[in-house]
Amino acid sequence: MRGAALHAARRAAATGPRHRPPPRGWDAWSARTSEPAAGRHPLADRTVSQALHRRADEIEAAFGAIAPTLQELAPRQFAPEFAAHAAATLHARLQLDIPAAALVASWTAPLDLRALHAHCVLGTFCRLIERAFDRGLSHLVDGEPADALIRRWGFHAIDITPCADGRLSGVTDYILRVPPSIVAFRESYAGAMFDVAQSVRHWESVELQRWRTGTPNAAEAPTRFLKIGVYHFSSIAPRHEGCAAHGSDDVRAAGALLERLNQFDQAMRTLHGARCAVATLLIGVDTDTDAIRVHVPDATGRMDILRHADSAILYDATAHLPREHAKDAIRDAVAACAGVPADDAETEGMRWFCGYLLKNNIGQVEAVRDWHRGRYADAGHTERLIVVGDPVDDVQLRNLAFQAQMRTVEEGAADLDVGIRILHAHHAPHRLPVPILAHIRFDPRIPGAAVTAEQQARRLAAAILARHAALAARGGLSVAAVVRAADGSALTPIDLTASHGDASPEVHP
Amino acid sequence: MRGAALHAARRAAATGPRHRPPPRGWDAWSARTSEPAAGRHPLADRTVSQALHRRADEIEAAFGAIAPTLQELAPRQFAPEFAAHAAATLHARLQLDIPAAALVASWTAPLDLRALHAHCVLGTFCRLIERAFDRGLSHLVDGEPADALIRRWGFHAIDITPCADGRLSGVTDYILRVPPSIVAFRESYAGAMFDVAQSVRHWESVELQRWRTGTPNAAEAPTRFLKIGVYHFSSIAPRHEGCAAHGSDDVRAAGALLERLNQFDQAMRTLHGARCAVATLLIGVDTDTDAIRVHVPDATGRMDILRHADSAILYDATAHLPREHAKDAIRDAVAACAGVPADDAETEGMRWFCGYLLKNNIGQVEAVRDWHRGRYADAGHTERLIVVGDPVDDVQLRNLAFQAQMRTVEEGAADLDVGIRILHAHHAPHRLPVPILAHIRFDPRIPGAAVTAEQQARRLAAAILARHAALAARGGLSVAAVVRAADGSALTPIDLTASHGDASPEVHP
Structure with a gap:
């Protein structure tokens, strides 16, 4: 749909602003930077970019x-x-x-x-x-709170699964620039290959809260649970610096993830009926530029790996336009990608959301152009550590951490191995060990949960060392473990030198 | 409370039947064997016992x-x-x-x-x-369906956690004699040490169904989710043949399980408020006689490890009584144990349920007296195999299988080791290997779930062999793996000889 996007941009340039008044949700972000700082693209939010740059x-x-x-x-x-x-x-x-x-x-x-x-x-x-970075970045949500906004767009919760690859380590803060408050779940897996049953459980936990407590909104409200899958590719070296889990083949990466998203959609319909109302969205990230491909769903909700709206193309096609024209061009590109008229009511919410992501990402595309001359110098991996266990989102940055969610190494071994292989490759030449953090979160409202979390963190650390014993023996691995009561609370380090039995079976003479 | 039970039995014998008409639920089972076959106890259901005996x-x-x-x-x-x-x-x-x-x-x-x-x-x-045994045993649920009956008693779902010990392998069919239709969850762990967060998830899945589909009943219905914990002890050799996970100490076994039940209750109140309405029940089993101790909750729902109604004592105290008197004696014993008057409305449902279990178990106590001269010849372990992974309840029998639920050996290692130690002890003298079945269930409505289940079964089997490699190398272990679409469906054996990679990290030179 690159052609369609360009065509739409040109059409927007030719025909001027639409007459249909934009909905308030769309307005909220369009009104955000009424006086853009010096820069090139009329939609790039430089205040946010500068704050992110300082944080980086x-x-x-x-x-x-x-x-x-x-x-x-x-x-x-x-x-x-x-x-x-x-x-x-x-x-x-x-x-x-x-x-x-x-x-x-x-x-x-x-x-x-x-x-x-x-x-x-x-x-x-x-x-x-x-350190408590201000991840909410108030200007991300001005106008009205973003969570109210996404509900207006028809969603009540967002569940994001990116690839574990460290180059997506800043996916929500930098690339998509969505505030934490609207992300109900973010779990990463190698190749973004999430477990469908686990996503069903996410939906169930949100749904029960809607029924019982009316949060984030009442179960009767006609909003949807949005599951987003994020794959990645490399525009500089597509055969080498793409997703390792999919053989650095972006068609395979996108195809496998789309299939997984479709499986989730199918499972939900079968388990909970058509009324369960989930939406799915496939997004690709060019890890060299942080530009995104949004695979806008068509009127039936179907996506195609070859049909996408691209932020890099839209950036170039709209950079020279007046602000309102640029917005219209994006709207038209999204509608063209969905194959619906720009005033199609059925697909409106999803299209607005796709437009919101593309507009957000245009800020990031410009930031990479400004501060990295358009493409990151390190196309490949330079992650500083591996995080396993439960998700950590408080500190985000491209190539900061290879992060793979797992309860046990037994289940997560393949992801762990990919991470260790990647980090070992760029740590070993400097004779440095690969640092791994086992991070387990627990619900402090459940009695005994802290003890269980500590046991799990300890087990995870021991299992990592056991699986990679040879590497550990020659000092090539360094494993630490922490538990945490909830997001935003303090980390409790676990002393892994203390013995806690259970290591050896020793049950038979 | 043994004294109280006896006292109540005597009082019942002295004062004759109560005048208050028993509720229909209670009547349902009391009406069951209107003409008991030849036998001793007026409440022992010999039709059921004989069917169970044939099955055994x-x-x-x-x-x-x-x-x-x-x-x-x-x-x-x-x-x-x-x-x-x-x-x-x-x-x-x-x-x-x-x-x-x-x-x-x-x-x-x-x-x-x-x-x-x-x-x-x-x-x-x-x-x-x-082989599809008729586990429903229609006479267990005559009068009216047992699930309707337990709802009348105030419960909408029952979640049972017994110890993994094989002597509890017949806990629901033989010892408690509750029909499968009323058991929503049965998961076993060494020492019955269930994970509180997992029980919370069980509650949540039931609750969501109540809200969304009104099954098993509507969320507004004033019924409760009942969590039952079952520990065990040995009356013949209390110091040696009790629960291995609690050092064969029944006070410790009961105390640890009661604490876990209280943690669950506390977690539910904190997470979901007082309206979440869960009930907990602690039950002890004498593995020599299959008699039970029911720790009847008091008016506030509290239980005590020293306060229980005992089926063996009630059997002896009521065996000589007319049927109606025996029923009253049990009712009185339960009320005395709860510390409430026999007509206390608040505790009525739970007391009826406790009476139902005691009455059911009296049939099993008599069966053991009839067919095993009152006590099983094998006080200890003679399990034939170990089952790990998801629960199997289709075939039940005392000492049939040590069954420990686990997703991974990494998490379930302690339980697995106890099981292997126990079975190795009585298999090794016969130079026989310990048979282990890795059993994984999946929801066939979730696309891809069959493949995920097969991977999990394969992983579990491999992890068992890896953990107990020395025993396996000398032929002391034999591991098989199966997956199953749902209860009642066919088992699919997994060919463990086929290679599926992933065994060795091999990620760094």
Whole structure:
């Protein structure tokens, strides 16, 4: 549909603004930056881009300080009072509290700086989680609250499954720029291959709340549960830097994910009838530019891997247009992609939402053009750590973390292995171990849940080390575990050196 | 409360039948055996006992035929045409279809009769599952359907967690004698230590159905979700033949389970408010006699590990009474245990249900007295196999299967180890391997669920063999895997010899 998008843009340019008054939801974001700062695209929200850029700089700086600090400390490790000095330095430079006792070195037992590096990476990640970035970015939701807005567009909850690939590590904050309040679930899997039954359970938990407590809205309200799948590809090196789980083949990646989304839709209809009302949306991300392809559903809700509206193309086609014309061009491109007239009432909500994502992403496309000369210098992987277990979204940035959700390594082994293979490839040349964080969330309202979460985190960490024992034995892995009562609350580190039995069966002589 | 029960029985004997007309639910079962067959206790339902006895005989005979058949075949294995003969014999005697090619022996490669034994045990178990016993036993639910009856008693779903111990392998059919239709969930764990969050999910799935489809009844109906925990103890050898997971200490077993039930109750109140309406019930089973202790909740729903109504005591106290007097004695014992008057309206439903279980169990107490001289000859473990994964209830019998529910060995390792330790102890002296069945159920309405289930079954089997590799290497374990679309449907065996990758990480040189 690239042709259609361009055609629509031209048509918009030719015919001027539509006469049909835009709905308030659409207006909300169009009214956002009434006076855009200096820049090129009339729809790119530079205030948001600048805030995201500052946040990215802060995150990069935090991790970037680790190696120079350790490099500076290394040669002094045999000096008197080194441990206290090192602890003070790490506190001052990295804001990490590492007990001096752990920093004592002697010529027979020098500091394990590789392990310390991984420890600092994991510690920095945890510190940034608790740093409480303003992820809501108020300008993302001005006009009216975004959650009210998405309900107006016909959705009451959004469940996003991106690929575990670290280049999608900023997918909701940077690429899609959707506020956390509208994302009910975000779970990542290699190749975005989510479990259909698990998504059904997500729907069920939301639905029960709607029935029982009327939140986020009443069960009778004619809104839908939206499941979004996000695959990715590389425009620079499509055969090499695409999705590893799908052999770096974007047709395969999109096709497999679309099939999974269709399975979810089918399962929901069979299990809960036509009234269950779910919507699905397939999105592709070019990890070189952060541009997106939105596979706008047609009037029957069907999507096609070859039919999409592309933010990069729309950016170029509309950058020169007056603001209102640019908006119309996007609307027309989305309608053309859906194969419906621009005033089709049935598909209106989904089309507005697709337009909202494309417009948001135009800001990111411009940010990458401005700050990375249009394409990221690192087309491939430079993730700093792997996160397994429950999702962490508090700190987001492209190539920050390979993140794969799993309850156990037994089930998540394939995803874990992909992550370790990827990180090992770019850590090993620097003789650095791969840092892995096992992160388990629990509901503090359930008695005993904290203990269960700790056991699970401990088990997960042990299983990672057991599966990759050879790599761990030569210092190629560094695993930490944390539990957390809920999003936004403090992390509790788990002491993995403490013995908790259960490691060996030992049940028969 | 043993004293109270006796006292109540005596009081009932002294004062005759109550004048208050019993509710219809209670009548339903009291009317059941209007003309009891020859026997001792007026409330023991001998029709049911005899049907259960026949079923037990059939199950025992099926497993009992395995060893003699193999013993007979063993010396002939080098005779000409043996394979075809053996296949025909196994088909005729055990109703198992084993291809002749798998039964070819030579003097350099004799039959692995140990493995064949395990194979036959697993095959027989699967055959019996598909044999479709009439588990509903129509006389269990005559008068009116039991599910309507439990709703009248104030419950809309029952979730039972017994211990994984094989001596509770007949808990719902034999010991509690509740029809399958009223058991929404039955999951076993070592020491009955269920996961509270998982029980909350059970409640949620039932609740959503009530809201959306009005099944089993409408969400507005003032009925409750009943969670039952079943621990066990041994009256013959309390220190040795009790629950292994709780150090054969019945106070610990009951206390830990009561705490878990209270945690569930607390979690539900916090998560879903007082309106969530769950009830909990603690039951103890004497595995030597199948008699039960019912820890009847008091007016506030609270239970006490020392306060219970005992079926064995009630049996003796009421065996000589006229039928109506015996019923009153049980009612009084239950009311005394709850600490409420016999006409207390608030606790009526739960008390009727406790009375129903005690009355049912009196039939089992008598059956054990009749057919096992009051106590089982095998106080300890003689389980024939271990079942892991999803629950199997189609074929039940004391000491048939150690059954522990788990998604992965990573999470269920402790339960698996207990099971293997127990079965190894009584299989090893006979030089027989421990048969383990990995059983995964799936919802056929979810596209792709069959494939996911097969992967899970395969993973589970592989993880069992990996964890107990040394035992497996010397032929001490035999693992099979099956998947099943739903209860009552056919089992699909999984060929574990086929390679499916994923076993080794192999991700770094």
